[in-house]
Amino acid sequence: MNDQLYQDRIVSLAKAKTGAGKLASPTKSARRDNPLCGDRVIIDVKLDDGGKISEIGHQVRGCLLCQASASALASVAVGRNAAGIEKVRLDAERAIGREEGEAGEPFSAFAPVKAHKSRHECVLLPFEALKDALS
Amino acid sequence: MNDQLYQDRIVSLAKAKTGAGKLASPTKSARRDNPLCGDRVIIDVKLDDGGKISEIGHQVRGCLLCQASASALASVAVGRNAAGIEKVRLDAERAIGREEGEAGEPFSAFAPVKAHKSRHECVLLPFEALKDALS
Amino acid sequence: MSFDVAAVRRQFPILSQIIDGQPVHYLDNGASAQTPDAVLDAVRTYETTGRANVLRGVHRLAERATEAYENARIEVADFLSVAPMEIVFTGGCTAAINLVAYSYGSLLKPGDRIIVSELEHHSNIVPWQLLRQRSGIELDVVPVTVNGRIDLNALPRLLTPRTKLISLAHVSNVTGTLLDVHAVVTLAKTVGAKVMLDGAQRAPHGPLDLAAMGIDFYAFAGHKAYGPNGIGVLWAKSELLEAMPPFLGGGSMIGRVTFAETTWAPPPRRFEAGTPPIGPAIGLGAACKWMRTLDWNSAHAHEMGLVERLMDGLQKIDGATLFGPASTQNRYPVVSFLLDGVHPHDVAQTLDSFGVAVRAGHHCCQPLMDRFDLDGTTRVSIAPYNDNTDIDALLTGVQHAARTLR
Amino acid sequence: MSFDVAAVRRQFPILSQIIDGQPVHYLDNGASAQTPDAVLDAVRTYETTGRANVLRGVHRLAERATEAYENARIEVADFLSVAPMEIVFTGGCTAAINLVAYSYGSLLKPGDRIIVSELEHHSNIVPWQLLRQRSGIELDVVPVTVNGRIDLNALPRLLTPRTKLISLAHVSNVTGTLLDVHAVVTLAKTVGAKVMLDGAQRAPHGPLDLAAMGIDFYAFAGHKAYGPNGIGVLWAKSELLEAMPPFLGGGSMIGRVTFAETTWAPPPRRFEAGTPPIGPAIGLGAACKWMRTLDWNSAHAHEMGLVERLMDGLQKIDGATLFGPASTQNRYPVVSFLLDGVHPHDVAQTLDSFGVAVRAGHHCCQPLMDRFDLDGTTRVSIAPYNDNTDIDALLTGVQHAARTLR
Ligand SMILES: Cc1ncc(COP(=O)(O)O)c(C=O)c1O
Numbered sequence A, B: 001m002n003d004q005l006y007q008d009r010i011v012s013l014a015k016a017k018t019g020a021g022k023l024a025s026p027t028k029s030a031r032r033d034n035p036l037c038g039d040r041v042i043i044d045v046k047l048d049d050g051g052k053i054s055e056i057g058h059q060v061r062g063c064l065l066c067q068a069s070a071s072a073l074a075s076v077a078v079g080r081n082a083a084g085i086e087k088v089r090l091d092a093e094r095a096i097g098r099e100e101g102e103a104g105e106p107f108s109a110f111a112p113v114k115a116h117k118s119r120h121e122c123v124l125l126p127f128e129a130l131k132d133a134l135s
Numbered sequence C, D: 001m002s003f004d005v006a007a008v009r010r011q012f013p014i015l016s017q018i019i020d021g022q023p024v025h026y027l028d029n030g031a032s033a034q035t036p037d038a039v040l041d042a043v044r045t046y047e048t049t050g051r052a053n054v055l056r057g058v059h060r061l062a063e064r065a066t067e068a069y070e071n072a073r074i075e076v077a078d079f080l081s082v083a084p085m086e087i088v089f090t091g092g093c094t095a096a097i098n099l100v101a102y103s104y105g106s107l108l109k110p111g112d113r114i115i116v117s118e119l120e121h122h123s124n125i126v127p128w129q130l131l132r133q134r135s136g137i138e139l140d141v142v143p144v145t146v147n148g149r150i151d152l153n154a155l156p157r158l159l160t161p162r163t164k165l166i167s168l169a170h171v172s173n174v175t176g177t178l179l180d181v182h183a184v185v186t187l188a189k190t191v192g193a194k195v196m197l198d199g200a201q202r203a204p205h206g207p208l209d210l211a212a213m214g215i216d217f218y219a220f221a222g223h224k225a226y227g228p229n230g231i232g233v234l235w236a237k238s239e240l241l242e243a244m245p246p247f248l249g250g251g252s253m254i255g256r257v258t259f260a261e262t263t264w265a266p267p268p269r270r271f272e273a274g275t276p277p278i279g280p281a282i283g284l285g286a287a288c289k290w291m292r293t294l295d296w297n298s299a300h301a302h303e304m305g306l307v308e309r310l311m312d313g314l315q316k317i318d319g320a321t322l323f324g325p326a327s328t329q330n331r332y333p334v335v336s337f338l339l340d341g342v343h344p345h346d347v348a349q350t351l352d353s354f355g356v357a358v359r360a361g362h363h364c365c366q367p368l369m370d371r372f373d374l375d376g377t378t379r380v381s382i383a384p385y386n387d388n389t390d391i392d393a394l395l396t397g398v399q400h401a402a403r404t405l406r
């Protein structure tokens, strides 16, 4: 076995299910599909008057990487606006090798995905959905 | 040089141009094209009351093999009906190896074509046109 | 069982590869099968001794190329027990089905109906949807049973005098189920509908007798049948081909071209516009010839023995369930399964770390997935060169996924 | 001239073949060029180390295959100086032109007009005739000059506000003449027409800068550009691809499939239905990369030097006349000639007996032949690996034909 991908940190993130579920009355929602693999993410957010996220909920129908990513994202999203989320996305992109530099926490957990190009989109899908929801 | 195809007998048949030209008032005519190579044969015949060929003329716009074949065909066509022409065709097909057996004269001249599959149709085109004219 | 799997494996150079210290357990044959030396050599011989364009050249390389290309047509025809002139080379199985949808489809009238099933591959759905947009035909869909078989009991009530074509998968690429062709043909006859089979998943498992099956069209892909990429086959009855207008325009498919009017060559050339995929066709001819070197009774028994080993093993894994029939009757060696709580992509990715290649996802069958409300399945698809070690490596990997990812 | 033709020749295994005691003088490159070791090796590496279906697999072979396939797209894009996402892989040049005729063509209205020329290959005529039948567009034809060039002086009066597309050969496959693209693009702009070039005969002679040319569509074939059969390229501006509906339906080109409605993937995937010709695409990528290893200034000078040697030699043969321009200006190394009283097929067949491969006939340009009332021509088409011995063997053969067949 050469199991470098599903390391404990990723599995724990996915199992933590931080922010999993619908919001009762979201300010905004967005859904994103990846037609190649069938992954699907719905993100609900409540925004405060300054456009900052005050609550976030995600429904992921997808793989463990997508779930872990949604969890990780939810764990750091509250209090950020669209620009703040872009910064967090940079961390995720760094972790998977799409951007230069060191990835911040908790996204460094995704470093093992770097070698698996076909799975990069799984990590980024929740970010795409959240971007749509914030725009 | 490995020139086995254009032997003297074929070249002579072509140059003889036996039967080349239009008939003034043919009983029947037919035209055949080979779309792959662009060869074109028009055959005119005069038939007697018994359906036998009394006169034949051919206009060939095509290669030397096609010209030689039309010449050879014209040299033996007079006095034959459709069935008789079929027998002659058998000689041509024997010469190029499409049928078993020894080819009669003058078609044995076409034996060098046997090895050149892409040219078989050149030899047979005048026969096709004559068949149409007789049918 | 006299099947010598080691002897077969030796003919496939890729199977002896070691990647990251692991052997290759290739169980993704339904997506693309591997290719034997016989095919690689045939293509290489063409490329290095007889490469030229076909049909129109008189020089020796062109004669060699033309002969090799037309021999490939004969090999394919022999494999399918049909006449060579009924074999049209296309770019793939998808291209073959699209050829029918465009050419035969152009003969249909608004309100004419085509029947497909719920388990079809997108390649046997979307071409008809595009035809529907172009020309106002209607599509009817035969449902599938809970076992993942096309429900032929539901077919009669879909048949109408307007039904012109029934196009179904010969073997499902998700469940491996074999169609009851005789039943379909019998029903189709009652309304005069033509029958087309998508043979992508059947052709890789041995020779066929299409003429005896009573069908009208058959399509399959070279790369799934041990041949190269970029080649597929459409077979159709010659009277149908004769009646069909051209699809693509270009060299070789013409009779005479003028700007005012152009006439068409007879089939199969009418449907092979431009320079055909000569090398790939030669490779596919070699693949068909290679397939006929196997004894398919024992090869099929070998394949289905592996399916049984797989099903037995999965049954012992907590949370693993089969999608599709649990028997090996009327089926070919394609098996889909689910692992409760683990996404199919994660199963497949874990298997990769054990050197096992499978496919996960919707398998280009989104309507089937929707019908069963699934994200996808993990699919194991077997070829004659697979052996017990492949299945065992897979089972070990699934166990690992079950243990670590839930 | 620093061009090392011997070094180039060594890379093409077929050129060192001896057939019936004779070396191969391959001067039929316009029909299909030969392929170098670099291409053969790239395809073999895929077949024996990374063969799998692309895009959807997560296992290592699938990752290798996908990466190789997408790298091929980048190689082709670099060769053409365009963006990879604007490259659509097709089954050939003919398939690429048909893609435009079906997809872009479906956006046209009855009465819209398309301009082609009298010297076009059937592949750039028949697809538009089929479109005319489908949708009532009109075709206009630019005549050719006595020299075998597209007569651009005649173009302005064909232009109307209904002219939507001008589709012309970049280089003629009969006369080798190069189109004045700048003039065509300038004229097209006056009525807002798109410009498509059939680059089948230009692409094999070095890199292009399509973005700088101001055109909209470009098509070429892999097998004429030292790549495998079964692969071709359509380039189109991304905004055009975005606006174009799908052509073939099947796997990979979809967004989401339901029986009620199906959505499409973005380009280029929208136009690559089904399993693409993966191996052939990888081979073409290697061919494009290989072409960029040559210094095309000296390669072109070498090719045109051979054209001069050929033209000089033909001038000395009684009864031989050139068809097309007698100069090497604005042309590529394709030369047609006639031998008075000897049919082109007989010339070509005689040349074959000298080991020389050329092509004779209408070259899929019947309208051009009709315009000059010709049965056909004998065509010499040259690649960088040709040398003086090839031309000299050809001249000897033509002399022999002139002496014996008249
Ligand atoms: C100018 C031109 N256009 C189009 C084509 C068609 O290319 P293919 O037959 O490879 O599709 C050719 C070659 O035959 C050609 O020379």
Ligand SMILES: Cc1ncc(COP(=O)(O)O)c(C=O)c1O
Pocket: C030, C031, C092, C093, C094, C095, C121, C123, C124, C169, C171, C172, C173, C198, C200, C201, C221, C223, C364, D251, D273, D274, D275, D276
């Ligand atoms: C059942 C079925 N039909 C059609 C296809 C399409 O074949 P291709 O993608 O080779 O054109 C496939 C394979 O993907 C298949 O499994």
